[in-house]
Amino acid sequence: MTSKKTINFFYDVVSPYSWLAFEVMCRYRNVWDVEVKLRPAFLGGIMQKSGNKPPGLVPNKFLYMTKDLQRLAQYVDVPLSPPDDPFEAMFQKGSLAAMRFVTAVQEREKDGDRQVEQVSRELWRRIWSENKDITEPASLSEAAKKAGLSDSEIKEVLELCTTQHIKDKLINTTQEALDVGAFGLPMFMYRVNGNAEIFFGSDRFELMAHCIGEKWLGPQPHKSTSKM
């Protein structure tokens, strides 16, 4: 029995705002008295089933997001740099294979979530920093290798990826996100008396801190003393 609040963090490595939120959440899991549960999900499924449209389809919104991401990435200190063709990377190539891979890494990892955290980060780095593919088995293997997985572990994960169990697990996580109200990612969710409280996007940390009775010290809490 623990009295720690569990924050479920639903994300997809195809989403750049998810990366920003992920890094901030990873920093705060050591600052706030919370347990963070990483919940790899599939953004394509969430958009389709919720009836939402990608914000980048409105020209002024696309231009704004490009600038907004650049400013936020610098402020949050994440080495984000858009792929050459964001539409192709996000909507044509997509992230189904990548998120099945992350789900399989999580399924294999019995002790903590160091591997799933590191593999997710390396996949974000490929697509949202280095303009590299995240759809081919060789790309996934390379990310996993950088994340510290051994060759035999990677082989196991790649095999696991193709199983119905892993496909279903990703579908179920995505459906759980939809059921508690998702219409995009990233999304934070914790329960209060059984009811789901959700926060969408990378810009609700200050509000979430207020709601859970913790302190917001900016996106880089370990540097916060210089900010005040």
Next chain:
Amino acid sequence: MTSKKTINFFYDVVSPYSWLAFEVMCRYRNVWDVEVKLRPAFLGGIMQKSGNKPPGLVPNKFLYMTKDLQRLAQYVDVPLSPPDDPFEAMFQKGSLAAMRFVTAVQEREKDGDRQVEQVSRELWRRIWSENKDITEPASLSEAAKKAGLSDSEIKEVLELCTTQHIKDKLINTTQEALDVGAFGLPMFMYRVNGNAEIFFGSDRFELMAHCIGEKWLGPQPHKSTSKM
């Protein structure tokens, strides 16, 4: 000549996030070394011309926004309470008359912007706190009276509202917002070496503070000592 940065704040009283941003901006104009220029604009025109769709049309997004607004309003300390029928209030009745009225108040006011600030606030209070109309001349007069305008001033403003000059002024402000990249409201804009820097929504204050070299002390800066 002044070295103060001028922040243009584009808003529409039909937009609840604009109200939250407005109150925070009004508090910070006395905290940050900036000049705030209130820019009443027409959200309907911005949505139509940018090709954007109201976020509330996606069911999960509508539910989230209802909750998000309630939590934010409490945190920001603004007495926001949605109208009984938000869709009717926002999209069927709309804010064209109200924003022409605010534009006329601003046109008349030669010394500062106390009246335009107060009238805007009273209009928000009607639609987004008291479930009252903001389309009829009697409704606009009532808001202006609460804001401290005299009967003769209100009569003058109502007459001014119907002139082509005021209609054009609202169109021009709306077009200016579109030209610098608007796809919704509220929007903040300041210029750096002539180039427009824009920030959308009520959730970019911390980032904007960072970009202009000021400090973010939370939405209630005068209470900030108790927050740290």
